[in-house]
Amino acid sequence: MKRKKIFRKILIHLLLLTGAMIMIVPFVWSLLTSFKPAGEVFTRSPFWIPWPPDFSSYERILEKLSFIKYAGNTLKISALVTLGQLATCSLAGYAFAKIRFPGREKLFLAYIATLMIPGSVVMIPNFIVMRNLGWVDTHRALIIPAIGSAYGTFMMRQFFLSFPDELEDAAKLDGCSPPKFYWHILLPNAQPILATLGVMAFQGTWNDFQWPLIILNSESKRTLQIGLSFLTSEFHTDWTILMAGSILTILPIIVLFFLAQKYFVQSVKLTGLKG
Amino acid sequence: MDKALHQRLPAKSKRKNNYRWKESIWGYIFILPNFLLMLVFTLIPVIFAFGVSMTDWSLLSAPTFVGLDNYVRIFQDPVAKITIKNTLVFTAMSVPLRIVLPLLLAVALNQKIRGLPFYRTCYYLPVISASVAVSMVFLWILDTNFGLLNRFLVIFGLDPVGWLTDPDVALLSIVLVTVWRGLGFNMIIFLAALQDVPEDLYAVADIDGANAIQKFFHLTIPLISPAIFFLIITGIIDSFQSFDLVYNMTNGGPARSTLLLGYYIWRQAFDYLRMGYGAALAYLLFFAILLITILQWSVRKRWVFGEQ
Numbered sequence: 001m002k003r004k005k006i007f008r009k010i011l012i013h014l015l016l017l018t019g020a021m022i023m024i025v026p027f028v029w030s031l032l033t034s035f036k037p038a039g040e041v042f043t044r045s046p047f048w049i050p051w052p053p054d055f056s057s058y059e060r061i062l063e064k065l066s067f068i069k070y071a072g073n074t075l076k077i078s079a080l081v082t083l084g085q086l087a088t089c090s091l092a093g094y095a096f097a098k099i100r101f102p103g104r105e106k107l108f109l110a111y112i113a114t115l116m117i118p119g120s121v122v123m124i125p126n127f128i129v130m131r132n133l134g135w136v137d138t139h140r141a142l143i144i145p146a147i148g149s150a151y152g153t154f155m156m157r158q159f160f161l162s163f164p165d166e167l168e169d170a171a172k173l174d175g176c177s178p179p180k181f182y183w184h185i186l187l188p189n190a191q192p193i194l195a196t197l198g199v200m201a202f203q204g205t206w207n208d209f210q211w212p213l214i215i216l217n218s219e220s221k222r223t224l225q226i227g228l229s230f231l232t233s234e235f236h237t238d239w240t241i242l243m244a245g246s247i248l249t250i251l252p253i254i255v256l257f258f259l260a261q262k263y264f265v266q267s268v269k270l271t272g273l274k275g
Numbered sequence: 276m277d278k279a280l281h282q283r284l285p286a287k288s289k290r291k292n293n294y295r296w297k298e299s300i301w302g303y304i305f306i307l308p309n310f311l312l313m314l315v316f317t318l319i320p321v322i323f324a325f326g327v328s329m330t331d332w333s334l335l336s337a338p339t340f341v342g343l344d345n346y347v348r349i350f351q352d353p354v355a356k357i358t359i360k361n362t363l364v365f366t367a368m369s370v371p372l373r374i375v376l377p378l379l380l381a382v383a384l385n386q387k388i389r390g391l392p393f394y395r396t397c398y399y400l401p402v403i404s405a406s407v408a409v410s411m412v413f414l415w416i417l418d419t420n421f422g423l424l425n426r427f428l429v430i431f432g433l434d435p436v437g438w439l440t441d442p443d444v445a446l447l448s449i450v451l452v453t454v455w456r457g458l459g460f461n462m463i464i465f466l467a468a469l470q471d472v473p474e475d476l477y478a479v480a481d482i483d484g485a486n487a488i489q490k491f492f493h494l495t496i497p498l499i500s501p502a503i504f505f506l507i508i509t510g511i512i513d514s515f516q517s518f519d520l521v522y523n524m525t526n527g528g529p530a531r532s533t534l535l536l537g538y539y540i541w542r543q544a545f546d547y548l549r550m551g552y553g554a555a556l557a558y559l560l561f562f563a564i565l566l567i568t569i570l571q572w573s574v575r576k577r578w579v580f581g582e583q
Contacts, residue, residue, distance in 0.1 A: 012383045013390075019380055020397035022455070027400065029423050030412045046426050088309035095306045101299035107306065114317050118564055120516050120537055121557045124544050125320035125327060131334070148312025178301035207405035209519045214545055225407045229523055232411070239415050246408035253403050264403070265395070268463040 027250075034058070034243040041239050057240040058248070067248060069220065070227040075252075077142050077223065078205040084147030085201045086194055093156020094182055098168060108157075114150045119210075127214055137217045146205060152197050155270055159193040160186065192266070199260050200267040203253055224249045328554035335548065345555035354531065355539070355556070361446060362515060362536040368450045370510040374503060377458050381465035382495070395466075398459035406456070410523035413452050414439070439525055442532040449520055449533050457513075461506050468502035469495070497580040504579050508571055512564050536560055 033041055035053035061067050095101075096108050126145060127136075135141040163186070171181050187194075209225045216222055222230070228245045235241045257264055328345055332338035349355050380398065384391060401409065416423045417438035425435035438448045472495065480490050496503070516537040521527060527534040527542070540560070544553025 009386075009388060012386055012388055016380065016383055016388075016390075016394050019458075020394055023397045023401055023459070025423075026409075026412050026416055026455075027404075029416060033415065042421050046421070046423055088312065091305040092309040095302040099298055099302035099305065100294055101302035102294060104302065107310070110318075111313070114313060116565070116568065117317060117321055118512060118516055118557075118561055120518075120540050121324050121561045122317055122320040123541075124550055124554045124557060125323040126316060127545075128323075128327065128332075128334075128550065129315075129320070145312065145316035148309050148316055150313060150317070153309055178298060178305070182305070203403055207403075209405070209407055209522075210541065213522075214541075225405055228405075228407045228411065232414075232523070237418075239418075239421075242411045243415065246411045250404045250408050253405070254400065257399070257403050261396070264399070265463060268402075268460055269467045271464070 030243040030246055033239050034247050036240055038238060038240045054240075057244040061241060061244050061248065066220070067224070067227065067245070070222050070224045071248075071252075073139065073221060074206055074223040074225075077139055078202050080143045081146045081205040082198050082201040084143070085149050085152045086198055088147055089149055089152035089156045089197060090187065090190065090194065091182065092153045093158075094160050094178075094186055096153065096157040097160035098163065099178060111150045111153060115154070123211070123214065130215065136215060137221060138215075139221065141215045142205075142208075142212055142223075146201075146208075149201070152201065155197055156190075156193065158270075159190060163189070192263070195260065195263045196266045196270065199256070199263045202256070203264075206253055324554045325558060327550055328558050330551045332550040333548045334550060338551070341551065345552045346559070348552060349555060349559060354534070357531050358534045358536055358539040361532065361534055362517075365446060365450060365517065365535055366511055366514040368447070369453050369514050370507060372450070372454045373457050373461055373510050374506060376454065377461035377506075378465050378503075380458070381462050381469055382491070384462070384466055385469045395459075395463070398462055400459070401456045402459040404456070406519035407523055409452065409456055410520055413448075414524055417448055440529055442530040445525055445529055445532045449517075449524065449535075452520055452524070453514070453517070457510075464502055464506060465499065468499040472498045500579045504571070504575060508568055511567055515560055515564060 032050060034057055035050040035055070037050075037054045038057065096104065096111075130136050130141045167185065168181065171185060176184075207225065208223075209229070212223050212226050213229070216226055228249050231242055231245050327338075329340060329342055330338035331341050331344075384394060417425075419425060419435060419437050419440055422438070424438065428435055436444060439445050476494060476498075477490060480494055485493070514535075517535045518537040518541060521533055521535050521538040522541070525533040527538055536556070537560075540553050540556045543549045543556060
């Protein structure tokens with residue numbers, strides 16, 4: 001019996017390790033490629049490990065391709081969208097969960113219904129709206145529409161529903177108005193859910209591709225994803241450069257992931273609860 | 276979703292229509308910023324898109340009303356036909372893989388084994404990686420002449436495959452990259468669902484003499500069926516809208532073999548500036564998603580646990 005159990009454990013680890021290998025090898029491979037001298041990726045065996053590592057592709061990408069500029073743009077956009085979502089979704093979520101007003105349930109139902117609307121449908125009309133507002137080729141067009149979020153509101157509402165009513169009643173007796181209650185009691189106690197939504201919004205905006213592709217034209221306004229995508233037209237099959245660029249765009253999110261892993265995992269679990 | 280809505284209903288009936296107006300006003304004020312944004316950038320555009328789909332708008336000249344011409348055109352457009360076929364094949368290949376593989380891994384991870392955080396991190400890395408970077412990495416791995424995968428195949432004496440250049444294989448390659456990228460996400464959802472399954476149910480099944488496979492199919496699957504249901508629906512919606520990988524890896528080629536609906540809509544609207552036709556295609560997608568969701572919900576009762 002015991003031997004059978006150990007055998008089973010080994011089998012499970014073998015399965016999981018094989019899967020993990022398949023997940024990790026592409027990253028390792030691109031990292032290795034990025035440290036090779038350009039050209040040598042075609043001539044030498046693919047399995048040699050570049051030692052000492054050659055940083056020239058990173059130098060080229062940082063000097064020539066204004067990657068720093070793109071990173072700055074992306075950071076600005078992602079940070080503003082995140083802050084905007086945290087502010088508006090927590091306010092709306094609080095109202096939907098705790099404040100009673102006529103039409104609340106109907107309004108909330110409308111919110112839930114918008115979760116069904118695919119992004120591809122609103123993309124074309126939104127572009128036309130942006131064009132009429134004169135917002136094409138601006139960062140505003142990437143920030144402002146992304147702040148309104150039905151999903152974020154839903155998440156916040158679910159969290160605030162679990163807040164004890166007694167606390168609110170007590171606060172009300174002390175003459176605490178809704179804004180004060182929100183600011184002094186609700187927000188300080190909502191730190192985990194704010195972090196979860198924040199991580200989700202930040203990562204989503206950082207990695208967003210299609211909408212920035214539609215909106216941005218100027219080279220100087222590009223986000224990292226757009227910049228990286230345009231690398232292929234300039235550097236075709238210069239894989240060392242392309243891999244260095246990929247690593248650089250992924251790295252900040254991976255760092256964030258290791259700092260806030262708990263909240264990343266939590267955000268996925270909450271998505272699953274939606275069903 | 277519905278569960279969440281019902282949670283609130285009892286409270287409502289308890290103190291019906293007893294609103295304090297001062298509090299109510301704060302409610303509206305708090306909702307306003309988010310609601311306005313949703314209204315302007317989601318709700319109104321949905322209606323506006325339908326209007327656009329009935330015009331020949333090219334952005335360069337004023338739009339004229341063409342009725343349902345754009346919708347009729349979809350059925351006469353041979354490329355649209357190819358696109359729809361590709362999208363269905365893509366969905367039929369990717370969605371089952373995106374259910375079975377993560378479920379298998381989640382079950383393995385749920386066996387109280389060591390190293391859970393390590394494995395979870397490995398499987399989650401592709402999820403947080405941007406689609407553009409993933410495309411670049413796989414362009415390189417799948418390169419016919421110098422890519423890692425073909426170099427491996429050659430070592431084992433196999434012929435190199437044109438992963439992204441052979442029209443018979445390219446769509447499969449996009450499927451594999453899609454599955455690779457989404458695996459960790461679905462796995463975490465399954466793992467969370469599995470951890471909610473009460474242990475004593477398995478103990479009862481053990482007493483009844485059920486073997487592992489019986490337990491899996493008669494206990495585990497029914498108990499996590501809400502998660503399976505949710506991931507099938509979101510999987511279908513995702514694959515109907517696929518854009519990033521196709522745009523960055525194949526541009527719909529070779530020989531239109533990877534033209535997918537999400538990409539085709541973008542191409543019509545923003546490459547050819549056919550806003551009307553693009554919007555009609557987008558609406559077709561919307562209806563398809565709605566139809567599938569409604570269908571799924573109506574059969575949900577038959578197989579999703581807790582709905583009977």
